[in-house]
Structure formats: C-alpha cells, structure tokens
Amino acid sequence: MLNIDSIENGxxxxxxxxxxxxxxxxxxxxxxxxxxxxxxxxxxxxxxGRKDIIKIEGVLNIDLDVLGFIDNNATVCTILKGKLVExxxxxxxxxxxxxISCKNPRCITSVEQVDxxxxxxxxxxxxxxxxxxxxxxxx
Amino acid sequence: xxxxIDPLDLTLAETERxxxxxxxILARPEAFSHACDxxxxxxxxxxxxxxxxxxxxxxxMRLGGKTLGFASAENSSAAKGExxxxxxxxxxxxxxxxxxxxxxxxxxxxxxxxxxxPVINAxxxxxxxxxxxxxxxxTIRRRRGDINGVVIGLCGDLKFGRTVHxxxxxxxxxxxxxFVFISPEELRVPGYIIKEVVEPSGHPFREASTMEExxxxxxxxxxxxxxxxxxxxxxxxxxxxxxFILTPEKLSLGxxxxxxxxxxxxxxxxxxxxxxxxxxxxxxxxxxxxxxxMALILALLGLAPEVWxxxxxx
Numbered sequence: 001m002l003n004i005d006s007i008e009n010g011x012x013x014x015x016x017x018x019x020x021x022x023x024x025x026x027x028x029x030x031x032x033x034x035x036x037x038x039x040x041x042x043x044x045x046x047x048x049g050r051k052d053i054i055k056i057e058g059v060l061n062i063d064l065d066v067l068g069f070i071d072n073n074a075t076v077c078t079i080l081k082g083k084l085v086e087x088x089x090x091x092x093x094x095x096x097x098x099x100i101s102c103k104n105p106r107c108i109t110s111v112e113q114v115d116x117x118x119x120x121x122x123x124x125x126x127x128x129x130x131x132x133x134x135x136x137x138x139x
Numbered sequence: 140x141x142x143x144i145d146p147l148d149l150t151l152a153e154t155e156r157x158x159x160x161x162x163x164i165l166a167r168p169e170a171f172s173h174a175c176d177x178x179x180x181x182x183x184x185x186x187x188x189x190x191x192x193x194x195x196x197x198x199x200m201r202l203g204g205k206t207l208g209f210a211s212a213e214n215s216s217a218a219k220g221e222x223x224x225x226x227x228x229x230x231x232x233x234x235x236x237x238x239x240x241x242x243x244x245x246x247x248x249x250x251x252x253x254x255x256x257p258v259i260n261a262x263x264x265x266x267x268x269x270x271x272x273x274x275x276x277x278t279i280r281r282r283r284g285d286i287n288g289v290v291i292g293l294c295g296d297l298k299f300g301r302t303v304h305x306x307x308x309x310x311x312x313x314x315x316x317x318f319v320f321i322s323p324e325e326l327r328v329p330g331y332i333i334k335e336v337v338e339p340s341g342h343p344f345r346e347a348s349t350m351e352e353x354x355x356x357x358x359x360x361x362x363x364x365x366x367x368x369x370x371x372x373x374x375x376x377x378x379x380x381x382x383f384i385l386t387p388e389k390l391s392l393g394x395x396x397x398x399x400x401x402x403x404x405x406x407x408x409x410x411x412x413x414x415x416x417x418x419x420x421x422x423x424x425x426x427x428x429x430x431x432x433m434a435l436i437l438a439l440l441g442l443a444p445e446v447w448x449x450x451x452x453x
Contacts, residue, residue, distance in 0.1 A: 106264045108243040112222050114252070121335065132245020133266055136331065 021052030175204030181234035182208030295363035311340035
C-alpha cells in the first residue's frame with residue numbers, strides 16, 4: 001500500500017474517474033505550480049472500484065472551471081489547517097476555451113488559427129457546441 | 140459596435156424596428172437616397188452568389204454609398220493563403236462596413252472578432268444566412284401585417300437548408316406561430332432544432348410527408364430546393380422529388396391569401412405556371428432583400444438610432 005501524506009492547506013481533487021488523472025493534471029496546468037502536487041492513480045474506491053486523486057499543497061486559487069467538463073464525478077475538497085472546510089462537485093463550465101477542438105471540416109477553425117471556443121448548450125446532457133459553426137462536440 | 144452574424148444577434152424588438160425601417164425605406168426611398176453619401180461597403184464574397192451580393196451592392200448604392208470587394212476566393216488574397224482575420228483587419232481601413240460570404244462556417248464571426256467596422260454575415264457555408272431571414276420576415280410581415288399568429292409550412296430540404304433553420308430560430312420568438320414541416324424522411328428538420336429550438340418555444344409543430352395534406356391550413360408556404368446530391372441513391376430522388384414540387388393544381392388547395400415564398404434560386408420545385416399567381420411572392424421577396432439590407436446598413440453604421448433604442452448602437 002502506497003502512502004501519501006495528508007495536506008495541511010490546499011486542494012484535493014478526489015473521485016477522479018480512474019485513468020483521467022493525468023488529463024486533469026494537464027488541463028489544469030498543474031505542471032506550472034512550484035508547490036507539491038501528487039497524482040495517485042488507481043486508488044481503491046468503495047464507490048467506483050478505482051479512482052484517481054490529485055493533491056495540491058499550498059494553493060487554493062486554482063481555476064478549476066474545466067474540471068466539470070473533464071470529469072463530473074470528481075469532488076473538490078478544500079483543506080485548511082489540516083481540516084476539510086469545503087467539498088463540492090465542479091459545475092459544468094459555460095464556456096470552454098482551447099480544451100477541445102471542433103471536428104467539423106466545414107468550420108472556419110479547420111483552416112484559421114483562432115481559439116477553439118465551445119459553449120454549453122444543454123446542462124442536463126452535458127452537450128457543447130462550437131461557437132463558430134454550432135456543431136455539437138462529440139467525443 | 141454591432142455586427143450581424145446570427146439572426147438572433149438582434150433582439151425581437153430590434154428586429155421589428157429594423158423591419159419598420161425597411162418598410163419606411165420602401166415607402167419613400169428618395170428620403171434615404173443620400174443617407175450613406177461618402178460611405179463604402181466592402182463585399183467580401185469568398186464563394187459565388189448572385190442575389191445576396193447584388194442586393195447588398197444595390198442597397199448601398201441606393202443609399203448613396205459606394206462598394207468595393209471581390210466575388211470569389213480566387214480573386215482575393217485568400218488564394219495566397221491570407222487569413223480571414225488579416226483580410227478583415229486590412230479592409231477595416233478601406234471601408235466603413237463589411238458584408239462577408241464564406242464557404243467556411245463561422246468565418247464572419249472570426250471576421251467580427253478582428254474587424255474595426257461592422258460585419259454582416261452574408262452566408263457562411265450551411266450555417267447561417269441572417270439577412271435572408273430578415274428578408275423572409277419582412278416578406279411575411281408585409282403580406283400579413285403581422286408575423287405573430289402565422290401558420291407556416293416549410294417544405295423540401297429541411298435538413299441542410301440554412302435559411303430554414305435561421306427562419307425557425309427567429310420565428311419561435313413571435314407569438315402563436317405554428318409550424319408544419321413538409322419533407323421526405325431523409326431531409327427532415329434536424330433533431331437538435333426540434334429539441335433545442337422548437338419544443339422549448341412551446342409553439343405547435345407537426346411533420347408531414349406531402350404538401351397536399353397541409354396546404355389548406357397554411358398562411359405561408361416556404362419552399363426550398365430538394366437537391367439531387369442530398370440523396371443516397373437516384374431511385375429515392377426520383378421517387379420523392381415530385382412530392383415537393385408546387386404546381387397550380389396543388390396551389391389550388393391553398394388559402395386565397397396564402398404567401399408562397401422561396402429563398403431562390405428555384406430549380407424545379409415551383410412550376411413556372413405558379414409565377415403569375417398573386418400568391419407567389421418569391422420575386423417580391425428577393426426585392427424586399429434590398430430594402431432590409433438598406434435598413435441594416437443604416438442601423439449598423441449608426442445612421443438609424445431608432446432601431447437600437449436603449450441598446451448600444453455602434
């Protein structure tokens with residue numbers, strides 16, 4: 001059993017779908033932090049069997065907007081002085097910028113170098129549309 | 140600064156005031172014949188167009204302004220690989236307003252993000268064609284006096300037709316509108332338009348597979364072209380195409396004040412014998428396009444502040 005220390009002040013992103021931890025790490029640009037960050041892959045989970053966890057020490061102001069899009073199973077826990085002070089599910093972001101790309105070959109983004117912008121068109125079904133051509137994003 | 144990229148960029152109130160301005164121009168064109176003296180419209184047409192480009196140019200000329208531009212991508216610096224963003228930044232220094240048609244969907248939105256002058260989407264691929272929508276709305280309003288309460292049948296290619304999708308999106312904002320979608324199975328209105336636009340509006344709608352069964356109840360019959368290339372095989376096309384051709388016999392089932400509309404070009408979906416029927420409005424519709432574009436140019440140039448009333452004009 002691998003042990004990672006608890007954090008004193010920071011954020012724990014728990015219940016990340018197993019295998020998505022690195023993607024979350026990249027999209028949240030955690031590599032830019034100079035504080036201690038741990039990624040735990042395939043941790044045991046009573047709810048899901050396996051899960052990934054990310055622990056970020058010493059930072060509370062990370063832009064987590066994109067997290068709701070990548071993995072809406074995840075839970076964001078804020079830790080202060082070693083205690084859990086807030087636990088929440090990340091909401092779906094209204095807008096995604098340069099997170100996903102439009103696959104419509106007729107879209108201007110296929111030829112022009114512009115930001116890939118998608119907006120949330122249906123919260124219930126988690127569907128996004130390209131800002132330019134309005135084609136729905138399909139994984 | 141305002142642009143017109145999507146028909147819904149205009150609120151319902153702004154749309155109605157713009158249509159009122161277009162009607163005013165129609166009634167007394169001489170009063171507007173010098174409204175754009177000294178102004179220049181750039182028509183950046185990356186793909187060929189007859190009606191839209193000519194009507195934009197006609198609109199600007201009737202306002203006393205001048206036009207410059209190109210009529211195909213081959214005749215522009217796009218052929219050398221210049222981006223839309225760079226082209227529009229450059230044109231911002233040459234003209235006062237831009238009308239852009241592009242084969243790539245969303246190109247006018249990119250242009251608007253980089254432009255220092257108002258941009259009008261004159262059609263972007265199979266996506267939007269807002270000035271056609273305004274033209275359609277003006278035609279319905281002139282015929283009926285009011286768009287509220289209209290029973291409209293949209294007939295033909297409802298799957299790929301951008302004019303149809305834009306018109307539906309605009310009409311749902313009016314009251315007591317009823318839709319009848321008349322198309323072959325293969326060319327039905329896309330599911331997302333029904334789910335995200337029509338159903339949430341609460342307006343009644345139904346689908347029909349022949350126009351005869353619904354013609355007597357319609358106030359407006361909006362025809363579109365059923366294109367051979369949309370079908371998987373020739374047999375289906377041959378089997379279905381006649382169901383969506385309007386003939387004098389079928390038209391005899393319609394109301395006396397029915398409005399038959401078509402965004403044009405028409406190929407064979409409306410028999411030429413229908414053209415002389417007073418209910419055939421498609422050529423008048425094309426003419427209305429000039430007046431609605433005149434109104435739009437005035438509004439976007441800040442020369443018709445009454446259109447914006449309270450909103451930020453230019």
